[in-house]
Amino acid sequence: MLNGKAAERKISVETVQRVLAAAKDVNYTPNALARGLRQKKTHAIGVVFPHLRNDWAHLIMRGVVEELGASETVPMIVCHHGDAELEARLLRSLVERRVDGIICNPLRNGMDRYRDVVRRGVPLIFLGDAPKGLDEIPCSAWDPAAVHLAVEHLLALGHRRIVYLGSRDNRVISEARRHVFWDSLRQAGLSPSRRDIILSSTSEDVGDGPLELLRGENPPTAFFVEYDDQAVSLYQLLDDAGVACPRNVSIATMGGSPRSVSAGCCLTTVSAPVVDEGRACAQRLMSMIDEPEHKPERAYVHGGSLLVGQTTGPVANSKPGSRGTP
Amino acid sequence: MLNGKAAERKISVETVQRVLAAAKDVNYTPNALARGLRQKKTHAIGVVFPHLRNDWAHLIMRGVVEELGASETVPMIVCHHGDAELEARLLRSLVERRVDGIICNPLRNGMDRYRDVVRRGVPLIFLGDAPKGLDEIPCSAWDPAAVHLAVEHLLALGHRRIVYLGSRDNRVISEARRHVFWDSLRQAGLSPSRRDIILSSTSEDVGDGPLELLRGENPPTAFFVEYDDQAVSLYQLLDDAGVACPRNVSIATMGGSPRSVSAGCCLTTVSAPVVDEGRACAQRLMSMIDEPEHKPERAYVHGGSLLVGQTTGPVANSKPGSRGTP
DNA sequence: ATGAAAGCGCTAACAT
DNA sequence: ATGTTAGCGCTTTCAT
Secondary structure, X not given: XXXXXXXXXXXXXXXXXXXHHHHHHOOOOOOHHHHHHHHOOOOEEEEEEOOOOOOHHHXXXXXXXXXXXXXXXXXXXXXXXXXHHHXXXXXXXXXXXXXXXXXXXXXXXXXXXXXXXXXXXXXXXXXXXXXXXXXXXXXXXXXXHHHHHHHHHHHHOOOOXXXXXXXXXXXXXXXXXXXXXXXXXXXXXXXXXXXXXXXXXXXXXXXXXXXXXXXXXXXXXXXXXXXHHHHHHHHHHHHHOOOOHHHHOEEEEEOOOHHHHHHOOXXXXXXXXXXXXXXXXXXXXXXXXXXXXXXXXXXXXXXXXXXXXXXXXXXXXXXXXXXXXX | OOOOOOOOOOOOHHHHHHHHHHHHHOOOOOOHHHHHHHHOOOOEEEXXXXXXXXXXXXXXXXXXXHHHOOOOOEEEEEEOOOOHHHHHHHHHHHHHOXXXXXXXXXOOOOHHHHHHHHHOOOOXXXXXXXXXOOOOOOEEEEOHHHHHHHHHHHHHOOOOOEEEEEEOOOEHHHHHHHHHHHHHHHHOOOOOOHHHEXXXXXXXXXXXXXHHHHHOOOOOOEEEXXXXXXXXXXXXXXXXXXXXXHHHOEEEEEOOOHXXXXXXXXXXXEOOOHHHHHHHHHHHHHHHHHOOOOOOOOEEEOOOOEEOOOOOOOOOOOOOOOOOOO
């Protein structure tokens, strides 16, 4: 009767009222542990974030909550601040608490942890990116084709030597972005070289590579940066070195959501459809939970648009070293 | 033996190894639901946020995680996006899942929900602020005395008519800030009037009140704004109306953490010791859980420092209408 | 239709 | 010291 099936079982309204009143009197609180233990279902999913910065997790959760909607399932967020050991503990904890499924923005080096989760029978889906070599685990991510928008923009401004700054992070989307970058340049009739792609070891920092390039021969006139955190680092690096940013070198990047960008320093960026990513991820996880038989593949969330900020501009004509258009 | 009490029980290393191997073989996963049901303890606490924006939740969680440290307790974050009904569902869910305690940044109008939580026997502590009239529920919050720093700053710049912009939000810290503001002005020998305190209905927006004031007689030369979200609104309002911000009117505010401020438009703000707030809150909740007998009172987290941005400057001398210093 | 009983997986208490 | 059992609170199943 406390299940809300009163009408269906033809119980008088009066009785229902009485029971509900009694329940309130004794302060009755259903025990979700007992229920979960019995039903083998907790109506909770875990959402694992490395951090809650820059509104990213906020927007993801908007999508997740929207998708879950009136469903009884509750998203439980955990956050490990990039600490691999903590991530492991949190994942174990979620699994032991028998969440119905897990959404996880993965760390690069967590392969065994993620495998462990699925081995224990908990549906897992990656959010945003996926470690390479874990193709059996599905992933909802932003379509890397969006890279094209930024490259087009730089090409339209006359840039011909564009250097890609990324991170050596062993993830599939990260790699896919490099391919799109490469293809975009080739489609434009350029012949990018292997050395135009510089990978640093973290996804926040860029090394000194960019400065050396600028001081060398045939310096790039623009950088395409894989993650916006890195772009901010680059901007500051250039600023400290006295390189004027839109004038001498342009910077375009990926992943800024409209909100975080308008609040921050105005990078030219391709905005990510973050809410949609969250929604798609939740939707697919729920279907994995409902129908464990068919495994979804990797799926891309399309969308995003170029936000032209103050870090891109036409090629400086002052230096005659630039090669002409083909 | 799976409890890690092997040494203490003098079980041979070999046996331990064998058991662990067996456990791995059968893919044994302890069931936290059963354990929680039996022990009446889940080693989980709930953390309830209205939103995950601006790094605030991020920094709070740094403090919480630091404090929980090696303890087995896991913080489960939920986020309701300001939706009161969703907050109610999430709180119920946490209670029914028998979390050991709850940290909650409260909404203004959630009194009955919060009361309900404690009536069901779950330790609850408010984070950052507390609804008025719920003094039985403890609260960890930033010491409102920090308001003084901002007011001092404005006074030192020569401002004598400073208007307080806050929100009618029926919370204790919010009110305390007004008192500190008032006292700071009195201490400086000024006689603030009731009409120098303007309250709007939301904590993000300011009405048109500020503009009207500026156009009226004896206009203020500075605003002290209770929350930084409001300060941003005010800044834009003034900007749209063509009022130059540091030149004609100064704005100082509260609550910006160093990070979010440096990324955003450079408001003059008093930075909040957000990580410490998180730590203090977690620490006190844990002690409430361990010793349910003595209830902690409200406690303030001290700290924070003035970050002088680009929205405060000396009083414009152009208008002779300003009263002289007493 | 209604009620009784079994059992989910664990641990604390008890008995050996 | 070691093994056994009862029971946490719920739902499902089986018997009436």
